Amino acid sequence: MGILDDVVINAKTAAEVVGKKAGQIVDVSKLRINVAELNAELSKRFEALGNYVYENCRESLAEDAEAVGKMAEIDELMSQRDALTKELVDKQNKVVCPVCGKQSSTTALYCSNCGTKLSE
Numbered sequence: 471m472g473i474l475d476d477v478v479i480n481a482k483t484a485a486e487v488v489g490k491k492a493g494q495i496v497d498v499s500k501l502r503i504n505v506a507e508l509n510a511e512l513s514k515r516f517e518a519l520g521n522y523v524y525e526n527c528r529e530s531l532a533e534d535a536e537a538v539g540k541m542a543e544i545d546e547l548m549s550q551r552d553a554l555t556k557e558l559v560d561k562q563n564k565v566v567c568p569v570c571g572k573q574s575s576t577t578a579l580y581c582s583n584c585g586t587k588l589s590e
């Protein structure tokens with residue numbers, strides 16, 4: 471083989487190596503995306519499970535100090551959120567429909583969502 475043949479073969483080998491590396495990078499990217507998607511899905515499922523347990527399993531977990539503590543933390547955060555939401559509603563001159571929860575102007579006589587009479 472001549473020098474030219476060696477150069478051609480080396481260039482071909484180099485191209486194959488680069489192609490293989492690019493393929494591996496694509497594979498790794500796809501795998502990372504798949505892992506990230508599964509992690510996102512798992513987070514959603516854990517959240518759904520947490521909501522279910524929070525709403526339906528209080529009595530059966532009453533002896534579980536850790537579960538009771540975590541539920542109490544959520545209760546506290548919800549109560550803080552509700553207080554802030556009420557403050558926000560008051561500052562915006564809005565009222566919250568006692569039936570559906572939709573916010574309306576304090577001048578509205580009826581809820582625009584469900585028709586409930588909004589009295590002062």
Ligand SMILES: [Zn+2]
Pocket residue numbers: 567568569570571572581582583584585586
């Ligand atoms: Zn309403």
